[in-house]
Amino acid sequence: MKRNSRLSSTLHILVHMAEKPEQALTSEQLATFIHTNPVVVRRTIAGLRDAGIVTSSRGHGGGWLLGRAPEKISLAEISVALGETLLPFSTEPESPGCLVEQAVIAVLDDFRITAERLLAEKLSSITLADLTADFRRRFDLIGVSSHAV
Amino acid sequence: MKRNSRLSSTLHILVHMAEKPEQALTSEQLATFIHTNPVVVRRTIAGLRDAGIVTSSRGHGGGWLLGRAPEKISLAEISVALGETLLPFSTEPESPGCLVEQAVIAVLDDFRITAERLLAEKLSSITLADLTADFRRRFDLIGVSSHAV
């Protein structure tokens, strides 16, 4: 798993899970989808479990399942559950007392607030179901699913 | 200079430069504003020079000046000149041939394109002059400028 690909890797995993709604997939299986190892998968999607997006069960036949229907899972929720920050720039004060810095931070934070609201709106309108629909379109066109390689 | 604060640090520097439009400020002086050293400053704002946002001159009395009026310098340009990426998530394929991944990437890239256009619009509407105006408002209220500490 490359750096900064936690969101796309997680979506990849979730679409696979949505395609096998009745079958619990193990961390091991999920890990092969995104070319990493089971511990990284567990760590990465632990937040999704806390958010109810997925459920996990231990022992024989255990593994991961979607916590609710793909139509009810938005990319906004997933992004938050992963702890991702959409706008990565920092506005931490480094020169307390400097009015220039205060002006910069004020303007930047103002931008951040409106920008984050916009992005969250956009991400809220995209659901896991949209992703599976897109996948199925591609599948119907080509006829081979995935991970033959 | 903390991680991920290149944008705010650069804006800090630029506002100081805008407040002394006739005086070339040295990398050394700029560095003290953001608590770092001259080489980091030069490296950070080298892209701004290439973009014409600032100019630099060597030798006695040399240093940095704004390349044009603060009203003509938008945060969008500054961000681009710094090489900053607004949306940090990656959509690099890691499983070529996997249709699930292709669907994920397609949706994510689509989101990225509209989101980046939105953010760029917002950032284009904010200029360095807006920042200096904000600073002066604060200065008029409090009466002490900055970097006394």
Add this chain to the structure above:
DNA sequence: CTTCATGTAACTTAGTTAGTTACGATTGGC
């Protein structure tokens, strides 16, 4: 009670970026 699975802590490794040192090139003052 054995096996398969997750949960999680602890450590290692790799990659990124700020910080630093060093030095060449350019400019202005004397």
Add this chain to the structure above:
DNA sequence: GCCAATCGTAACTAACTAAGTTACATGAAG
């Protein structure tokens, strides 16, 4: 012409972050 100030940049170091890995405890199913 020489010296000091200043940027430009390469090369190295240090600090931080995040992925990868190992290890082991916990819990569920047969």
